[in-house]
Amino acid sequence: xxxxxxTPLPGVGVRHEFTTVQGERVAVLTHRTxxxxxxxxxxQDPDACTTVLHLSHDDTRTLAELLGASPVSEAVAAVQQxxxxxxxxxVAVPSGSRLVGLTIAEGEFRTRTGASIxxxxxxxxxxPAPGPDHRFEGGDVAVAVGTPEGLAQxxxxxxx
Amino acid sequence: xxxLAAASPDATAAFIEIGAVALGLAVLxxxxxxxxxxxxxxxxLAGLAIGEGGIAPLDVSAEFISLVGEIGxxxxxxxxxxxxxxxxxxLGLRTGLVPGVTDALSNFTPGFVAGLLLGxxxxxxxxxxxxxxxTSSGIVAKVLSDLDRLSNRETPAILNLLVLEDLAMAVYLxxxxxxxxxxDVGETVTTVGIALAAVFVILMGAMRxxxxxSALLAPGTDEALLLSVFGLTLLVGGLAQQxxxxxxxxxxxxxxxxxxxxxxxxxxxxxxxRDLFAAVFFLFFSFxxxxxxxxGALAPAAALAVVALAGKLLTGWVAAGRAGVGPAGRWRTGxxxxxxxxxxxxxxxxxxxxxxxxxLGALAAAFVLLTAIGGxxxxxxxxxxxxxxxxxx
Numbered sequence: 001x002x003x004x005x006x007t008p009l010p011g012v013g014v015r016h017e018f019t020t021v022q023g024e025r026v027a028v029l030t031h032r033t034x035x036x037x038x039x040x041x042x043x044q045d046p047d048a049c050t051t052v053l054h055l056s057h058d059d060t061r062t063l064a065e066l067l068g069a070s071p072v073s074e075a076v077a078a079v080q081q082x083x084x085x086x087x088x089x090x091v092a093v094p095s096g097s098r099l100v101g102l103t104i105a106e107g108e109f110r111t112r113t114g115a116s117i118x119x120x121x122x123x124x125x126x127x128p129a130p131g132p133d134h135r136f137e138g139g140d141v142a143v144a145v146g147t148p149e150g151l152a153q154x155x156x157x158x159x160x
Numbered sequence: 161x162x163x164l165a166a167a168s169p170d171a172t173a174a175f176i177e178i179g180a181v182a183l184g185l186a187v188l189x190x191x192x193x194x195x196x197x198x199x200x201x202x203x204x205l206a207g208l209a210i211g212e213g214g215i216a217p218l219d220v221s222a223e224f225i226s227l228v229g230e231i232g233x234x235x236x237x238x239x240x241x242x243x244x245x246x247x248x249x250x251l252g253l254r255t256g257l258v259p260g261v262t263d264a265l266s267n268f269t270p271g272f273v274a275g276l277l278l279g280x281x282x283x284x285x286x287x288x289x290x291x292x293x294x295t296s297s298g299i300v301a302k303v304l305s306d307l308d309r310l311s312n313r314e315t316p317a318i319l320n321l322l323v324l325e326d327l328a329m330a331v332y333l334x335x336x337x338x339x340x341x342x343x344d345v346g347e348t349v350t351t352v353g354i355a356l357a358a359v360f361v362i363l364m365g366a367m368r369x370x371x372x373x374s375a376l377l378a379p380g381t382d383e384a385l386l387l388s389v390f391g392l393t394l395l396v397g398g399l400a401q402q403x404x405x406x407x408x409x410x411x412x413x414x415x416x417x418x419x420x421x422x423x424x425x426x427x428x429x430x431x432x433x434r435d436l437f438a439a440v441f442f443l444f445f446s447f448x449x450x451x452x453x454x455x456g457a458l459a460p461a462a463a464l465a466v467v468a469l470a471g472k473l474l475t476g477w478v479a480a481g482r483a484g485v486g487p488a489g490r491w492r493t494g495x496x497x498x499x500x501x502x503x504x505x506x507x508x509x510x511x512x513x514x515x516x517x518x519x520l521g522a523l524a525a526a527f528v529l530l531t532a533i534g535g536x537x538x539x540x541x542x543x544x545x546x547x548x549x550x551x552x553x
Contacts, residue, residue: 009315010323011322027311045489047314047488048489049308
């Protein structure tokens, strides 16, 4: 993979850029709002862009899909913010999971993985700090905090 | 029904005037949007038209408009503080000292010297230096985005300079405000000292307790957040004013203290309110200027604008050069920094009570009119001179 350099743009967002095998410089500018721009640099004046493409959130997904990347794994990577060994992760509970119908207490997640479920997203609703008697339904997304290993174990449990 | 019954004849007249003025501003904002330029010069011209000696002088509600305008300044500074995260401010300080100092020297100095040449006292000259110095971050961000230059290699250098000017304002504004209120030398030194100490204390408090404040405000609806942020801004601004630090700087520090998701949300909920109040501020600023004074100030303002363009070109050349940008990009950096706007007016409004305040106001308004319109044009069309770009690249 080519080297990707990152430049923060105060008040705007962050820019990542790299050089293609053919020698073209390309940048992806991610605005704070999530909107993105793809820029191709000018060969004459390497500091200016010849083409700028403006992508909405949906456009980004479409383009990522066309380019063969999985938008899901990308989204997960984006939200997995590490904080001194602690990570936060979003885990979807598929409707076929063995845990559907069980409560958080019955799943014994904290005992088994060390990770805590801090919220559950159901459709458009977010249940912050669900109690131990929260019962999972298929399609729920559990938001959990723990070590990266604990979260991986939790993911295995919820998905199985 | 009680409201209808209670509306006094005074209030009725005020409603009609304020309503008509707001609608007039709305038309101007649309025109500005259509032309793709900033609204500030339009509002300034509108203020001239309704002020003394203008085409449609307004008589009632001047007091009301003045108060609303002052709230507008607080909200302008609040959103300035909200614009950058603490990390961005730290990064700016770490990487931008040389460009920042170049910027201050090559842009504050011409204004200051021009003030002295015009025979003003030192305080008014210091304010004119500030008017000349600070680039309008609002105009620059919009122009760069409109011209699709956000991804350009010189853009981080431009944005970092804007961050540094923000930080410089945190020191400059209270100092200038204290200078204006101080009478003799001893008293001036004391007020400036108190002002800077207060800024330091509030800034430390903001850095230390900012996260806790943000966490406190995070839960709850947007309505609650809007009221908390608005209340806090006015409260801290008012307290800062009591300490003879300018109220604006208190508001700025409230913006700095907010961080994380709250920062983003607060920015979004306050923005429409800021647009409304700030429009009134620009209007009121030029409302107090006689059109004849403004015309008289056009020639010196134009001369100052030329020097100010040279100052920003030098700043851009240095700042972008340090970031490894080529000659064309270094030139673009300078032209992008040309526009002055909201903060030049805020600074000039500090001097309203000075002996040279009237002249300062007129000159600042003329200067902002020229640079806010000319700056974006320069950014777009001012090509680098051929000698500065090596051939064959």
